[in-house]
Amino acid sequence: MLIxxxxxxxxxxILQSLGLHFQILPLPIDETSLHEETPxxxxxxxxxxxxxxxPDDSEDVILASDTIxxxxxxxxxxxxxxxxxxxxxxxxxxxxxxxYSGLGIMTKNEKIFEYDVSEVxxxxxxxxxxxxxxxxxxxxxxxxxxxxxxxxSPAKNFxxxxxxxxxxxxxxxxxxxxxxxxxx
Numbered sequence: 001m002l003i004x005x006x007x008x009x010x011x012x013x014i015l016q017s018l019g020l021h022f023q024i025l026p027l028p029i030d031e032t033s034l035h036e037e038t039p040x041x042x043x044x045x046x047x048x049x050x051x052x053x054x055p056d057d058s059e060d061v062i063l064a065s066d067t068i069x070x071x072x073x074x075x076x077x078x079x080x081x082x083x084x085x086x087x088x089x090x091x092x093x094x095x096x097x098x099x100y101s102g103l104g105i106m107t108k109n110e111k112i113f114e115y116d117v118s119e120v121x122x123x124x125x126x127x128x129x130x131x132x133x134x135x136x137x138x139x140x141x142x143x144x145x146x147x148x149x150x151x152x153s154p155a156k157n158f159x160x161x162x163x164x165x166x167x168x169x170x171x172x173x174x175x176x177x178x179x180x181x182x183x184x
Contacts, residue, residue, distance in 0.1 A: 001057070002183040005050045005064040005104075008141075010149070014168045015063075020183050022063075027052045031066075031077070039070045039100060044113050047102035055108055061179050064104035067167040069144025071097040076144040085134050085145040089154055092144065094124035099144070099160075101169040105176055112176065116169035118160025125154055143167075 002022040004015060015022055029049045033042055043066055050064035069076040071092055079085035098117050105112040125133075133152055139145045148155045148165045155165075163170040173180075 001060050002180060003055075003060060003062045005052060005062060008065075008167050010147075010167045011065055014163055014166065014170060018184070020180065022183060026050075033075055033077075039068060039073065039075055039098075040115065042075060043068055043100050043102040043115055047104040047115075048111065048113055051104045051106045051111065054106065054111075058108045060107065061183070062104075062106045063173075063180075064106075065101060065168050067099065067101040067143050067164075069097055069099055071095065071144075078143055079140055079145045081140075082134055085139055086130055088145040089122075089125065089130045089133065090127075092122045092146075093130070093154065094122060096121045097144070099165045101164045101167055103169045103172045105179055107179060114169065114172035114175070116161055116164040116172050118158055118162075118164045120148065120158045120165060121156045122154045123156045130154075 002020060004022050004024050005026050007026045027050060031046055047064055047066045051062050055062060076088050079088055096119055098119055100115055100117050102115045133154060137150045139147060146154050158165060161171050
């Protein structure tokens, strides 16, 4: 069985678009950053924690993913409210930031961590544009307070993988097709 440890609708859509048959069984974990933890170290720790315990069944493959927005070496998590979303988008406005998506794959015999990174440039938005975006898109479940897929996204352009920015490092996932291709 292929198990996805995520409730993200975007990750679900990406795996469905590949024709994979899987179950969604997320595990709650603490996603708090540790003192002086680098973005990549944080991403690895959280992604691997989401995998949970080693499966008993040798046929099971467990997938986990986590996505972080990083600006000036600071992780911008999911906003807790409108003021936090406003602050994040204001900080990113007119600037370029990085989006890291981690991939965890676990079988009975191995545990893998990979990640991909993409760059996103934001439009320079006025306060009214930011507030309108938050009101319409309600980006409270998105790292950095935005979704690149939103029709009125603050993202001007990007370099790297679009699916990575959506929340799943598909280029890294394809490297391990021998582990999951039987679930097609």
